[in-house]
Amino acid sequence: MLYRSALNRAIDECMGADESVVILGEDVGRYGGSYRVSEGLISKYGEKRVIDTPIAELSIVGNAIGMAIAGLRPIAEIMTVNFSLLAMDQIINHAAKLRYMSGGKMTIPMVVRMPGGVSRQLAAQHSESYETLYSSVPGLIVLTASNATYAYHGLKWAIKSNDPVIFLEHELLYPMDMEFKEIQDFDPFRAEIVKEGRDLTILTYLKMRYDVIEAQKELKKFGIDAEIIDLNSLRPLDIETIAKSIKKTKKCVIVEEDHKTGGMGAEVVAQIMEECFYDLDAPVLRIAGEDVPIPYNRKLELASIPTPDKIVDKILKWKAENGI
Amino acid sequence: MNRARVEKFYYLMKLGREFELKAKEHYMLGDIAGFLHLDIGQEAVSVGTMQAFDKGDVFTHYREHVLALARGMDPKIVMAELFGKKTGVSKGKGGSMHLFDPKLDFYGGDAIVAGHLPIAVGCAYARKLQGEKAGVFAIFGDGASNAGAFFESINIASAWKLPIMFFAENNYYAIGTHISWVSPFVDLVEKAKNYMPTFTCDGMDVCDVYNTVTQAKEIIENGLGPVFIEAKTYRYEGHSMSDAGKYRSEEEMEIFKRKDPIENLKKKAIELNLVDEKYFRELDAKVEYVINEAVEFAASSPEPEIEELWEDLFCKECENVIP
Numbered sequence: 001m002l003y004r005s006a007l008n009r010a011i012d013e014c015m016g017a018d019e020s021v022v023i024l025g026e027d028v029g030r031y032g033g034s035y036r037v038s039e040g041l042i043s044k045y046g047e048k049r050v051i052d053t054p055i056a057e058l059s060i061v062g063n064a065i066g067m068a069i070a071g072l073r074p075i076a077e078i079m080t081v082n083f084s085l086l087a088m089d090q091i092i093n094h095a096a097k098l099r100y101m102s103g104g105k106m107t108i109p110m111v112v113r114m115p116g117g118v119s120r121q122l123a124a125q126h127s128e129s130y131e132t133l134y135s136s137v138p139g140l141i142v143l144t145a146s147n148a149t150y151a152y153h154g155l156k157w158a159i160k161s162n163d164p165v166i167f168l169e170h171e172l173l174y175p176m177d178m179e180f181k182e183i184q185d186f187d188p189f190r191a192e193i194v195k196e197g198r199d200l201t202i203l204t205y206l207k208m209r210y211d212v213i214e215a216q217k218e219l220k221k222f223g224i225d226a227e228i229i230d231l232n233s234l235r236p237l238d239i240e241t242i243a244k245s246i247k248k249t250k251k252c253v254i255v256e257e258d259h260k261t262g263g264m265g266a267e268v269v270a271q272i273m274e275e276c277f278y279d280l281d282a283p284v285l286r287i288a289g290e291d292v293p294i295p296y297n298r299k300l301e302l303a304s305i306p307t308p309d310k311i312v313d314k315i316l317k318w319k320a321e322n323g324i
Numbered sequence: 325m326n327r328a329r330v331e332k333f334y335y336l337m338k339l340g341r342e343f344e345l346k347a348k349e350h351y352m353l354g355d356i357a358g359f360l361h362l363d364i365g366q367e368a369v370s371v372g373t374m375q376a377f378d379k380g381d382v383f384t385h386y387r388e389h390v391l392a393l394a395r396g397m398d399p400k401i402v403m404a405e406l407f408g409k410k411t412g413v414s415k416g417k418g419g420s421m422h423l424f425d426p427k428l429d430f431y432g433g434d435a436i437v438a439g440h441l442p443i444a445v446g447c448a449y450a451r452k453l454q455g456e457k458a459g460v461f462a463i464f465g466d467g468a469s470n471a472g473a474f475f476e477s478i479n480i481a482s483a484w485k486l487p488i489m490f491f492a493e494n495n496y497y498a499i500g501t502h503i504s505w506v507s508p509f510v511d512l513v514e515k516a517k518n519y520m521p522t523f524t525c526d527g528m529d530v531c532d533v534y535n536t537v538t539q540a541k542e543i544i545e546n547g548l549g550p551v552f553i554e555a556k557t558y559r560y561e562g563h564s565m566s567d568a569g570k571y572r573s574e575e576e577m578e579i580f581k582r583k584d585p586i587e588n589l590k591k592k593a594i595e596l597n598l599v600d601e602k603y604f605r606e607l608d609a610k611v612e613y614v615i616n617e618a619v620e621f622a623a624s625s626p627e628p629e630i631e632e633l634w635e636d637l638f639c640k641e642c643e644n645v646i647p
């Protein structure tokens with residue numbers, strides 16, 4: 001199933017089952033969505049529930065919060081996370097805090113969906129991965145969908161959830177055809193063990209999952225049997241699954257596409273330090289994006305983020321340096 | 325209209341169009357990537373505004389190649405930027421959407437819709453403080469006119485009587501969203517007329533754009549505060565190379581193609597006996613030469629070095645201190 005079709009199916013089923021579910025955003029209606037996620041929904045549910053908005057991100061999220069307060073279940077689509085910066089006040093000062101500030105009286109059943117990451121040469125204002133801007137905020141649930149199965153189940157869960165969910169997608173995944181599994185007892189907060197292994201735990205999420213899988217094939221040739229874990233949920237973080245794996249492998253690497261300083265890996269490493277420091281044979285290795293805005297030139301763009309080759313090289317070097 | 329003006333307008337519009345057609349060709353060939361927003365059909369706006377507003381500062385969005393060329397940016401370094409080369413105006417780091425040249429008072433090339441407007445207003449504040457008369461030119465689309473930053477900008481510019489020209493390039497669409505679906509007004513002047521003097525001009529007619537900007541900028545130069553101009557125009561291509569533009573009808577397209585800014589200028593100039601066909605053929609040949617030269621320059625230029633990835637983040641004093 002196409003990744004984007006999995007998302008579409010989740011929205012479609014929720015809109016079909018519950019009249020209070022609406023979707024709003026730029027080009028989501030007649031155009032069918034920039035990445036075709038909302039394709040066909042307007043003809044099925046009409047323009048009152050599939051809402052084409054002006055270019056006004058702050059209002060898209062703000063309006064969604066208001067709709068949620070009034071009893072709807074809005075899905076706000078922000079074209080990319082880069083533009084969500086314009087909506088951050090509504091997301092952080094409002095969506096994340098209303099329930100707490102009101103002593104638990106307010107309920108905000110809202111999803112903000114958006115893709116991020118490096119696509120292909122879209123340059124600095126269109127290529128960011130801002131997950132830690134949201135995963136550092138109390139009051140938000142932050143999920144990432146790296147695959148069709150999680151995209152479908154995770155988004156369905158998010159739409160039904162009574163709390164605000166930031167649902168992160170990746171621009172390069174939309175057209176990818178992926179294996180799809182129906183899951184009965186789906187838990188959005190569980191990390192997925194993508195591949196079991198004995199020697200090394202590699203944590204990752206979103207599009208880097210595929211780069212890690214590529215890298216692991218190469219590592220195998222060096223006799224390294226890596227366990228790959230997809231975090232899925234960034235807040236809350238499934239530290240239990242992570243700690244269990246580290247207990248077994250004694251070594252941990254995190255591969256992320258966002259900037260290294262203050263990136264997702266920083267928080268993951270901090271939690272590992274607290275939970276399983278004594279299980280580690282070596283310092284955790286962070287393989288992340290460089291601390292620069294993403295450049296347009298393809299060679300520089302690729303140099304700014306992890307790639308399978310770089311992942312392999314860095315792991316081999318790290319192993320040699322630490323004698324592990 | 326006189327001969328010298330016809331020559332300038334025609335040359336720059338033709339240069340813009342051929343530049344865009346070449347860019348499209350090289351996008352298909354894979355020499356250019358990312359988002360490529362073509363200005364084909366809208367050349368009269370870019371050229372008319374820049375010819376009239378020839379001093380002062382310019383702030384624009386991502387659909388900006390022709391504006392940059394009309395401002396005087398060398399086609400070679402613009403094409404090289406599209407090719408992502410070291411010799412590009414932004415050293416290959418910005419690409420099509422991010423052309424900057426402070427020497428030309430040309431400040432981008434912003435790809436966050438309406439994000440450049442508050443910046444332009446700030447620049448106008450500074451120009452007023454510095455006693456500069458020419459002021460600031462800020463161009464944006466119909467889509468941008470719905471953003472909060474737009475409304476904040478016209479309010480502040482008006483409240484503080486800042487020397488700034490807001491130029492709304494209304495091509496009716498923001499990607500696939502028609503202005504009438506998301507705004508109570510299709511005529512964008514309606515949004516500004518309680519704040520400042522407003523003007524409209526035909527965005528398919530370079531002379532009309534030129535004359536209107538010339539007239540409006542007097543208000544700015546006389547220190548009387550901001551002005552707002554709207555030009556209706558049309559892009560012949562999709563929003564970017566990633567958009568087929570299927571949401572628009574053939575008929576709608578035809579209406580505007582009949583008013584093609586380049587063809588119409590040519591026709592008018594010949595009718596007025598200012599020049600003949602041969603004259604335009606000579607200009608066309610010149611354009612062809614300049615564009616081919618630009619492509620050759622771009623294609624033969626070197627890529628940036630990997631080390632450049634970490635350069636240009638800070639000024640000299642901090643560059644070596646901050647990792």
Ligand SMILES: Cc1ncc(C[n+]2csc(CCOP(=O)(O)OP(=O)(O)O)c2C)c(N)n1
Pocket residue numbers: 026055057079083086387435436437438464465466467468469495497498499563
């Ligand atoms: C804040 C923000 N939201 C969304 C986008 C995505 N986007 C890029 S261009 C565009 C449409 C802009 O339309 P308009 O202002 O009319 O300019 P035009 O492209 O027609 O020249 C959109 C929605 C963006 N770049 N920035």
Ligand SMILES: [Mg+2]
Pocket residue numbers: 465466467493494495496497498499
């Ligand atoms: Mg437009």
